[in-house]
Amino acid sequence: MTKLVYECHPLGDSAIVIRLGSDISLATLQLVRQVAHYLENNWQKGFLELVPAYTTITIFYDAFRIYNYTSEAVLKSGQSQWAAAWHPYDYVLQHIVQLLENYKEGTARQLGAITDIPVCYEAAYGPDLEEVANYHKVSTADIVTWHTSRVYPVYMIGFAPGFPYLGGMDGRLTTPRKSVPRTRIPAGSVGIGGAQTGIYPFETPGGWQLIGRTPLRLFRPDTDPPSLLKVGDHVKFVAISSGEFQALEEGIASDGL
CATH class of the missing domain: 3.30.1360.40 (Gyrase A; domain 2)
Known part of the structure; x- marks a missing residue:
């Protein structure tokens, strides 16, 4: 042993x-x-x-x-x-x-299930998507394809309650943080910060490049557990249209989720 x-x-x-x-x-x-x-x-x-x-x-x-x-x-x-x-x-x-x-290595625990995260990558929801594409000299469609092609392990929940730090991002997406952070980032914004990607659970300042947004609530203080994701879970981003975003957002609001 x-x-x-x-x-x-x-x-x-x-x-x-x-x-x-x-x-x-x-x-x-x-x-x-x-x-x-x-x-x-x-x-x-x-x-x-x-x-x-x-x-x-x-x-x-x-x-x-x-x-x-x-x-x-x-x-x-x-x-x-x-x-x-x-x-x-x-x-x-x-x-x-x-x-x-006295710790004894037990049977390997399987990593958590995959959670699909719907994301709208259109300009109104991803204000930095074009900037990220220009930085890498590719199209915005390439950025979306690369970002949605991986399954990301959740390494840590931090910075803000429910904020997942996700590993395994395609190296071609590595992008420096903004030189001047925003003072207000909308809840659900999906960003890239260096070699990591993550999701802002609620409105907060931040300096990551925003490439999309999800209507899902990642932090729900009225539920147990309050965080939608936990360390060891996996995330798969799924591209949706603005119409689908609005429909999901309205459904979540009406269900109180």
Whole structure:
């Protein structure tokens, strides 16, 4: 059995980061998901949230609750000096190390199902599509074809609630971010930022090149879970017309989705 290789370090005063690799790959994504699942099944009192990312897992915790739980047990054992010298992070680190030292690689968990994301790439919805095409000296149709030809793994949800960072984009689409970010980007906008593509879940500032928009709501705070996508899912972009966009948008609004 191969021993799990990892590193831990604090993030502020109430989080710990577990680094499981340095390469952004499907193999690392699979490992992150497996270890995250293992940690979720061995949850500790005082832990608040687990956030998987490209190569890391971050656990946020309540420092006061962690200290109370652990120091009380240590004080009962008579090791008061040892308890007083430690901080909440030390207790969390000790617990995480004990868990990871006992981690056994299980059966590979399949990556998530493919979610079709309808996108209108017309000029009114993709204001930067022509600029991206000109940058690569190709037609806008080429950009749409390349963008819709891949199935994208979701590596991370971040930046804004529900915002998916998608890997596996065709290298021919790699485009620098805008030199001056927009202050308002419409919800559902699909963008390219460097070698990545992603979807803005709601109106927010941003500097990615906008090539289309989806009528789907990626973040729904009134549902459980609130994010339409999660780490390990896959996304397939499907081109639609402006008429189809409007019909879907009206249907989603009437259904309250």
